[in-house]
Amino acid sequence: MVVLKIGGNVINNPATLHEALDYFAGLIEPAVLVHGGGRRASQVITAMGHEPVLIDGRRVTDRATLEIVTMVYAGLLNKDIVAQLQSRGCNAIGLSGADGNAVQATKRPVGKIDYGFAGDVTAVNAALLDALLRLGMQPVLCPITHDHHGQLLNTNADTIATETAVALAGQGHGVRLQYCFELPGVLKDIHDPSSIIPQLTPQHYAALREEGTIAGGMLPKLDNAFRAVDAGATEVVIGGLAELRQGGGTRCVPG
Amino acid sequence: MVVLKIGGNVINNPATLHEALDYFAGLIEPAVLVHGGGRRASQVITAMGHEPVLIDGRRVTDRATLEIVTMVYAGLLNKDIVAQLQSRGCNAIGLSGADGNAVQATKRPVGKIDYGFAGDVTAVNAALLDALLRLGMQPVLCPITHDHHGQLLNTNADTIATETAVALAGQGHGVRLQYCFELPGVLKDIHDPSSIIPQLTPQHYAALREEGTIAGGMLPKLDNAFRAVDAGATEVVIGGLAELRQGGGTRCVPG
Numbered sequence: 001m002v003v004l005k006i007g008g009n010v011i012n013n014p015a016t017l018h019e020a021l022d023y024f025a026g027l028i029e030p031a032v033l034v035h036g037g038g039r040r041a042s043q044v045i046t047a048m049g050h051e052p053v054l055i056d057g058r059r060v061t062d063r064a065t066l067e068i069v070t071m072v073y074a075g076l077l078n079k080d081i082v083a084q085l086q087s088r089g090c091n092a093i094g095l096s097g098a099d100g101n102a103v104q105a106t107k108r109p110v111g112k113i114d115y116g117f118a119g120d121v122t123a124v125n126a127a128l129l130d131a132l133l134r135l136g137m138q139p140v141l142c143p144i145t146h147d148h149h150g151q152l153l154n155t156n157a158d159t160i161a162t163e164t165a166v167a168l169a170g171q172g173h174g175v176r177l178q179y180c181f182e183l184p185g186v187l188k189d190i191h192d193p194s195s196i197i198p199q200l201t202p203q204h205y206a207a208l209r210e211e212g213t214i215a216g217g218m219l220p221k222l223d224n225a226f227r228a229v230d231a232g233a234t235e236v237v238i239g240g241l242a243e244l245r246q247g248g249g250t251r252c253v254p255g
Numbered sequence: 256m257v258v259l260k261i262g263g264n265v266i267n268n269p270a271t272l273h274e275a276l277d278y279f280a281g282l283i284e285p286a287v288l289v290h291g292g293g294r295r296a297s298q299v300i301t302a303m304g305h306e307p308v309l310i311d312g313r314r315v316t317d318r319a320t321l322e323i324v325t326m327v328y329a330g331l332l333n334k335d336i337v338a339q340l341q342s343r344g345c346n347a348i349g350l351s352g353a354d355g356n357a358v359q360a361t362k363r364p365v366g367k368i369d370y371g372f373a374g375d376v377t378a379v380n381a382a383l384l385d386a387l388l389r390l391g392m393q394p395v396l397c398p399i400t401h402d403h404h405g406q407l408l409n410t411n412a413d414t415i416a417t418e419t420a421v422a423l424a425g426q427g428h429g430v431r432l433q434y435c436f437e438l439p440g441v442l443k444d445i446h447d448p449s450s451i452i453p454q455l456t457p458q459h460y461a462a463l464r465e466e467g468t469i470a471g472g473m474l475p476k477l478d479n480a481f482r483a484v485d486a487g488a489t490e491v492v493i494g495g496l497a498e499l500r501q502g503g504g505t506r507c508v509p510g
Contacts, residue, residue, distance in 0.1 A: 044303070044326075047302075047303045047304070048299070048302045048303060049302070067331055070330050070331050070334050070335075071299075071326035071327060071330040071331045072326060072330065073330070074329070074330040074333070074334045075325050075326040075327065075328070075329040075330020075331065075333075075334075076322055076325050076326045076330065078329075078330075079325050079329045079330075079351050079353055079354075079399060079407055080325075080407065082351070082353045082354055082401075083353040083401045083405050083406065083407050084405050086353055086356055086401060086403055086405070087403060087404050087405035091355060091356060092353075092354070092355075093350075093354045093355040094351070094353070094354045095348075096334050096337070096349070098334055098337040098338040098341055098347075098349070099334075099337055099347070099348045099349045100346060100347075100348040100392050101341055101346060128390075131390055135383075135386055137355050144334060146337075146338045146341060148341055148342060149342050150338050150339050150341070150342035151338065152334055152335065152338050
């Protein structure tokens with residue numbers, strides 16, 4: 001199976017989104033798509049007279065923001081992606097975490113920062129995804145989850161992809177997890193797209209992190225990647241669409 | 256099986272929405288919920304600086320309006336309803352027409368009025384609904400469909416409920432179709448809530464329509480109801496939640 005995560009920057013550009021959907025629709029294996037949010041949510045937040053608040057790239061989700069991200073992620077983006085996939089002959093079915101209890105989460109505890117209605121994933125319903133895949137459907141997960149007590153939660157899409165891959169691997173499936181984003185892979189030099197690190201072990205990652213070569217938004221992404229490696233994903237790759245198509249990008253492997 | 260349609264005015268009021276969800280979650284039969292839009296879409300359209308346009312109660316759906324109703328119906332309302340049902344122990348799964356190709360439609364031809372991206376239902380995927388029900392899930396349909404060529408369409412929820420009941424009846428299921436709205440039933444005198452017509456045949460309906468006793472928004476609702484009666488729905492009832500609970504409301508029966 002394949003779990004493909006497409007990030008906000010892939011979604012923001014209609015051309016790259018369509019290429020990514022071509023790629024997903026063309027996969028031969030049963031596949032799950034997980035999509036991020038993109039800048040559309042911030043546009044709608046602003047258009048409705050609110051102020052987007054992000055701390056270290058993570059959105060602070062008050063009640064009004066939760067309503068808007070639910071509209072944009074679970075409504076606009078998810079349904080547009082599903083309709084586009086359907087037109088490509090891919091029998092996609094869009095899901096938030098609430099649908100069929102696909103992804104359950106808990107509201108993030110308030111620490112130094114109160115992220116509001118942000119969800120930390122507690123369980124992915126692999127049996128549901130399995131059943132939908134057996135029915136010939138390709139699940140498309142948006143980054144909205146629920147706590148099973150009626151509360152929707154805004155949730156990191158990389159984490160949903162990781163926990164989905166982990167849950168499916170736990171069911172005995174061979175799972176290839178692919179994070180598709182705007183860069184060709186994990187780079188040694190962020191300004192040099194040719195400096196792709198083709199393969200990364202946890203030890204190598206720890207060293208590069210220590211020396212500051214890998215920093216910022218790549219850290220949570222790689223933490224997610226190595227969690228999937230540890231939990232038995234067959235293959236974990238980070239890269240741009242062209243690299244994923246050609247077997248390139250950065251491969252995260254066990255130590 | 257039950258197909259329950261809840262209208263916009265039921266959704267607009269959190270108290271009546273919660274009562275309707277209690278009722279749906281408490282149904283013993285396999286059940287499909289179809290929800291309308293409510294005034295929330297118009298609020299968001301206005302908040303985003305557009306002007307809601309309705310002709311005879313039907314929304315004119317230009318491209319910006321389509322995006323907003325997709326956000327509100329498929330995102331905000333559908334996911335809130337699904338999360339609320341999940342919290343009641345009802346394993347709801349929200350679907351737009353694009354999801355699993357649940358409800359296919361064609362863009363309404365431009366006649367005297369151009370309704371824009373309005374969809375006329377062409378097919379309900381009863382096999383999908385059947386499969387989800389067999390998996391122990393309760394489908395929750397929002398009034399957004401697709402044309403299978405990548406275009407989402409704004410679609411009348413009464414029609415979706417009717418065509419869902421017709422499609423399930425066509426699969427050999429006994430189907431009870433219930434339209435839940437803000438009135439206790441079809442009324443002889445719109446100003447007298449006690450003037451419920453308990454039973455209506457097509458002949459009786461034609462006569463009341465002729466004399467003007469039934470008019471306005473009740474006409475498309477009753478046309479939908481009698482289409483389901485004709486197509487073999489076991490029971491078709493229109494009423495308020497209290498009446499549906501108690502076996503009251505207006506029962507549409509064959510002539």
